[in-house]
Amino acid sequence: MFTQNFTAVGDNLLLSALVALIPILYFFWALAIKRMKGYVAGLTTLLVAIIVAVLAFKMPVGMAVMSASQGAVYGIIPIGWIIVTSVFLYKITVKTGQFDIIRSSVLSITEDRRLQVLLVAFSFGAFLEGAAGFGAPVAISAALLVGLGFNPLYAAGMCLIANTAPVAFGAIGIPIIAMEGPTGIAAMEISKMVGRQLPFLSAFIPLFIVIIMAGFKRALEVLPAILVSGFSFAITQYVTSNFIGPELPDILSALVSLFALAIFLKFWKPKTIFRFAAEQEMAATSATAKKVQETTQTYTGGQVFKAWSPFLVLTAIISVWGIPTIKLALAGHYEGTNAVLKAVNSIGHALTFMPEVPGLNNKIMNATGVPIAAVYKIEVLAAAGTAILIACIITKYITSISWNNWFVTFGETLNELKYPIITIASVVGFAYVTNASGMSTTLGMSLAKTGKLFPFFSPLLGWLGVFITGSDTSANLLFGNLQKITAESVGMHPVLALAANSSGGVTGKMISPQSIAVACAAVGLAGKESELLRFTLKYSFMLVLIICVMTFLQSTVLTWMIP
Template sequence: MYRQILDPIADSLLLSALCAVVPLIVLFVLLGAFRVKAYWSALAAVASAVLLAIVGWQMPAVQAFSGVAEGAFYGLFPILWILINALFVYRLTEITGWFAVLRRTFNSVSDDQRIQAILIAFCFGALIEALAGFGTPVAISVVMLIAAGLKPIKAATVALVANTAPVAFGSLAVPITTLAGVTGLPVDELGAMAGRQTPVLAVFVPLILVLLVDGKRGVRQTWPAAIVAGLAFGISQFVWAQWVSVETTDIAAGAVTLVALLGFLRIWRPRTLVTAATKEAESGKGSDAGEADEENPELDADAGEADRHRARTGEGSAWLAFAPYLIIIVLFAIAQFGPVKQWLAVNGTHAFAWPGLDVYPATGDKPVGLTTFKLDHIKAAGTILLLSGLLTMACYKIRPGRALRAYGGNLVKLRWTMVTVMLVLALSYTMNLSGMTATLGEALAATGPAFAFLSPILGWIGVALTGSDTSSNSLFGNTQVAAAQKLGLDPVLLAAANSSGGVLGKMISIQNLSVAAAAIGQPGSESQIFRKVIGWSLGLIVVFAFFVYLQSTPVLGWMTKAL
């Protein structure tokens, strides 16, 4: 048996916390400052974490390496299982030319790239996050933004920044329900409190998106649409979380925002349009948009004349172009329907003790949760996405052999992304099982009244490390409550702040960066994307932390009261 130690370095919590953060420093410095490829950066971080776990935290070597193996497997299933099948669905639209029809359809709504960024990444991405999560909205939004004409790196940046406000209530509010299960606090109170925090972020995210796409000109010319989208999402999220349903908050917010923005665009248009063609002209490169391309690289060797015609002209049914994504939404909705959800909960998952692990927390007589592996085989989001792919095959009349070659080609393209994600999750599991993450949490909780400011930052660290708001809440939920009770603060406020602050760590998590890099077809570009988003992540979390601190004081304390 291994019992975690909170202060193994010279019996000092501070020194232990400084050592515990070393693997994270190794990871992000190599990735951001030295531009080392993501998988090498992750490998170096894993090596440093294992060394610290064995030498510093006195974890048995066998258990340390078993934790590495468990994390790597979790990276493969369910995380990569989701990504692989989400991109498989996209690839089916690509090889048949329907992706070009999708591009034309977006242009028919508005061919202004700034508006499309809000519609796709913010509105549609929120709906996907509401149902699937785990990187799926980033993977899908990125390819749709590229279809709208954005450059790959910019598309990845926009999708990552947009995937913030809906995360706390993503996957039918699994982060909030998990937080309630860990802390014992009422789920409705936690959801309501998060609903008084994340809407503040939502109001500003669309403005940031148009700034990313077109700089100050974008904000100056499209701020009315950005404000409509931000307010519609924020107000809907607030109202739904307070008085209707925590689980369906993002579904309502995403749908209301989409309808509100589409309605607003019927009576308002930007003074000037910024399209792919104008962007090319401004850069002095010219544009070949709309020209025929007989050797379209999106097509495969089996493409027929109809496929080539669609790829060249973008002609075809808009409903068929959207069909794969409508199928995804319908299947996820069915999976959450009462009887189906209950059946999947019983038959769609299998839990077992991970071999070689016998780990207990510093205090308590129950093993840490990660010693039990929960394998969601049938109910996994990736399985539902695979079924969506099979239905897309039937819808587009794609032969099995052709689809299988597309699937295999995806695996080849994703090989380094798969290595990266597995290593990052191995790092996360090593730090969590050894007790390094718990040491960080305890050190921050020992800062006294300043902890109200650090509370969302703790959630941000958890998501940056694990790539999951749910995992961050599992790690730090109890730490937040214990610190709040010790300091005389509202435990619901700080627990919710863990989840709300965590959403801002999503854009810099290596897992999500790897998903974005794979989606744009540029594995290895994680460091480039990271440098584009790190400033936004750091700036927003500092402002948000100050906001939560004010909520713990009389200045904004009125916002925490039950309505």
């Protein structure tokens, strides 16, 4: 047995926290300064985390290694499986020529890169986040932008930053719903408070990403479109989160934003079309401009619908996969009487494997003396990647690609993603070691010692949690109860603290090792994770600071905003 000790180093919380920071600081150094390849940084960070867990936090070597294996399995299924199938779907549309039509259809709405990033990265990405989460939104929307002609680094960076707005309500509201269990506070109350924080960020994000991409002056040129995109999303997010619940804010906000902007662009066009520097020379000639115009008018409505069909099918299947009752059946946990769902449940049960992690299951005692269960959670049918694979099979018939080419494309995808999968498996393994050894909680407890300033630092707990785990859901489960207890002890409203954990967490998603690896894999930048981290790091700090200030004001001056 191993009992987590949060003051393992010198019986001192602060000193223990400083030691617990070593793997995180090493990871930043490895990627941002040393610029190691992602899989090298991931594997060595995992090794550093195991060494710190064993030497400083007295975790048995076997338990540390098995904890890493548990994380690695989760890194492959469901996360790695989503990346493989998402990129595979994109490659099918490219190989069959359907993506040329998709590109043309987007250009027919707007040729302006600033507006394309709002449609694809912000609105469409948010819809996928609401339906699936777990990396699929960034992978698919970033691949779409690259196909439209975006620089891969910019495409990945823009999608990671745009993904900030919807993360808290991702995957049918799971991050918010998950917090109800360990904290005892109703998910609806947490949803209301998050819905009184994130909409401010959601309204700002479209302007923010356009400024990053094109500069402040160029952003002002499309300000009307930015306002339509951001405010339609933010208002819908507030209304749904406060009056409906945590399940639908992303899906409804994304749809309203997408259609509002598309309709608005039918009546309003920017005075100048913004393209990237490399494209300016091409667009300067009348022949090129005429060619673009002809391309956008070549295809019929039926052809455009067929080209988008793989992603429409994907959206429909992922949405079905996200319905709570169906999700239970797919995982083999349905206990109702519906005959169809019972049949699905039987298949889901047969394809769900939950073997115990040898030498780790119920061998770690947490601070309250309760043993922690440890299983390899392999839900084959329930995984979002399986939903995407089904979309790939249907797409085979839509695009008429032969089975031989279908399998060849799948093999090419696996070969391209072998190093990104290693990266993802290692960084999720690092997260599991950090959690199992108690290092994550040590860091959280040290931040909780900030007393009256805790409302300002509260979002940093969520930011740190998402950086470590790559998931707002995991960060909420990790620090939710600590947030509640600390808030009550310093006179902060506990619902505000829980919301701050989730809202702060969304700003850490763009620098999470897991998210960085996913984004790079999707756009063909495997091995260049350091460049993407350097791109997103400063923006992550800026956005979490906004949440910190907002939470502090809501706790002291704007208390009327708390439900």
